[in-house]
Amino acid sequence: MTTTRRKVLRGLGAASLAATAAPLFAQGAWPNKPIRYIVPFAPGGTTDILGRMYGEKLAAILGQPIVIDNKAGQGGSIGAAELAKAAPDGYTLGGGTISSHAINATLYQKLSYDPITSFAPITVYATQPNVLLVHPSVPAQNLAEFIRLVKANPEKFSFGSAGSGTSQHISGELFNTMAGVKMTHVPYRGSGQMMPDLLGGNIVVAVDNIATAIPHMKAGKLRALAVTTAKRSSAAPDVPTFDEQGLKGYELSSWQAVFAPAGTPQPIVERLYTEIVKIMKLPDIQKRYADLGLDPSGMPPQELAALIRSDVPRLGKVVKESGAKAD
Numbered sequence: 636m637t638t639t640r641r642k643v644l645r646g647l648g649a650a651s652l653a654a655t656a657a658p659l660f661a662q663g664a665w666p667n668k669p670i671r672y673i674v675p676f677a678p679g680g681t682t683d684i685l686g687r688m689y690g691e692k693l694a695a696i697l698g699q700p701i702v703i704d705n706k707a708g709q710g711g712s713i714g715a716a717e718l719a720k721a722a723p724d725g726y727t728l729g730g731g732t733i734s735s736h737a738i739n740a741t742l743y744q745k746l747s748y749d750p751i752t753s754f755a756p757i758t759v760y761a762t763q764p765n766v767l768l769v770h771p772s773v774p775a776q777n778l779a780e781f782i783r784l785v786k787a788n789p790e791k792f793s794f795g796s797a798g799s800g801t802s803q804h805i806s807g808e809l810f811n812t813m814a815g816v817k818m819t820h821v822p823y824r825g826s827g828q829m830m831p832d833l834l835g836g837n838i839v840v841a842v843d844n845i846a847t848a849i850p851h852m853k854a855g856k857l858r859a860l861a862v863t864t865a866k867r868s869s870a871a872p873d874v875p876t877f878d879e880q881g882l883k884g885y886e887l888s889s890w891q892a893v894f895a896p897a898g899t900p901q902p903i904v905e906r907l908y909t910e911i912v913k914i915m916k917l918p919d920i921q922k923r924y925a926d927l928g929l930d931p932s933g934m935p936p937q938e939l940a941a942l943i944r945s946d947v948p949r950l951g952k953v954v955k956e957s958g959a960k961a962d
Contacts, residue, residue, distance in 0.1 A: 665725045665903055669700040673721075673729035675714025677707040679827020680797055681846040681927070682730040685760045685891050688923065692914045693907075701728075707824040709961070710800025711735030712746060719748035723755070723898035728907070731894045733950070734801040736943050741951035742800040742961050750947060754894040756939035757907050759932035760915070761924065762890045764864035765806045766848050766874065768857045770839040778860045778880040785816040793819040795833060795841035797826045799961045802889040803842040805950070806863045808957035810842075813882045820959075833857065844889060845870060846927035863887045870928030887953070890932070892939055908936055 670693075674686045683705065690701035706714035715735040721727035736750040748754075767778070775781035785792050796803035799822045811817055821838060823829035826847045833841045834856055845868055851857040852871060859874045865886045867876060877885035893911065895904060912933045914920055924931050934942070 665900075665906075666697050666699045668726065669702050670694075670697070670725070671721075671727045672701050672703050673714045673718050673727065674703055674705045675707065675711035675718075675730060675732075675735050676705065676797060677823075677825030677827045678705055679830065679847065680825045681763070681844040681889075681891055681929075682711070682732055683825070683827065684846065684927070686730045686893075688920070689760065689893070689911060689914060692917075692920070693910060696910050696914075708798070709743070710739050710798045710804065712739050712743065712748075712800065715739075715750075715754075716747045718894060718896060719753035721896045723896040723900075725895065725899055725903040728757075728893060728895050731892045732802065733888075733890050733946065734798075734804075736892070736894075737946035737950045738802065738805055738954060739800040740947045741954040742805075742959060750943055751940075753897050755897055755899040755904050756936045756943070757893045757895060757904055758911055758936065759890050759892045759934045759939055759942070760911075761929035761931055762888050763927075763929050764845050764862040764868050765803050765842050765887065765889055766845050766852075766862050766868075766871070767806075767810065767860045767877075768833065768841050768843060768848055768852075769860060770833060770836050771856070771858060772836055773839050773858070775860070776858070778875075778877065778882075781860055782814050782816060785814075785818060789817060792816075792840055793821050793838065795821045795823060795829045795838045797829060797843065798822045798824060802863075802887060803844065805953060805957060805959055806887050807842040808959040809885065809887060809953060810877065810882070812957045813877075813885055846929055849926075849928050863889075868928050870925065890942070891929075904936055 672690050674683045676682045694701045706717050711734050718729035740750050775784050794807045826843050832838050852859050861877045862868050862874050915931050915933050
């Protein structure tokens with residue numbers, strides 16, 4: 636072998652080694668620049684609250700800013716689609732919910748992402764009930780009175796939600812079906828946009844996450860008629876469930892999770908999971924959960940993946956039976 640040929644082969648070998656080492660080095664150095672965190676709803680809702688809460692803590696741990704980017708619309712689908720197409724390099728993360736990653740798979744005829752295959756699940760932040768809320772101008776004091784009121788005024792009532800396909804939307808449609816009433820759905824681009832209209836009386840009925848509703852419930856600005864979970868919430872123990880007020884079998888829990896794009900290196904996913912679970916156990920975070928009526932989770936990535944695989948068909952059945960439509 637000639638000297639020239641040996642030099643060429645050595646050069647090729649060095650180039651090959653460098654090409655192999657480059658991504659490993661980049662991965663090992665993660666993160667070395669700011670991380671974008673997509674919130675698929677408008678500011679002010681539970682997904683936004685959790686994204687900012689964990690973003691602040693993660694930024695301090697990782698040594699890089701976490702930049703919150705609200706991309707609202709279509710029950711979280713617009714933001715989820717943007718996360719799905721982002722580079723899988725650990726520099727784009729995003730919140731996801733039971734709507735963006737389960738309900739919308741059935742509600743919308745076509746999504747530009749697959750809830751099961753387009754993401755690298757990291758963990759579930761929390762689960763929580765939704766709550767049926769009325770403005771104080773509504774005379775009903777409990778669910779039975781409200782059902783009678785809506786039946787007596789079939790064209791009068793509509794209900795607001797954080798958007799088409801959200802768990803709030805489907806909770807309201809499930810109530811319509813099981814109570815034999817018909818309230819028109821009024822979708823917003825998130826709880827943060829809906830709540831001012833509800834507080835101001837522009838709409839008088841809504842379904843929302845308990846986390847964003849509870850400050851207004853405690854202040855007496857809104858009346859809670861029922862929670863959507865099978866058991867009462869520890870944050871609002873005086874509010875009965877739909878089931879115990881006669882709608883037997885009514886149950887719909889909401890979950891809040893965090894994802895990366897599919898293909899994100901596993902060491903990055905594992906690092907994020909580990910740090911988030913540590914944050915979840917901090918006393919100030921535990922207090923924040925209690926104040927918001929959230930139940931902490933912290934399930935591993937593989938369990939979140941299994942949850943989505945089971946929730947897509949389970950909630951698809953609820954969507955079909957309720958007759959819910961994308962508004």
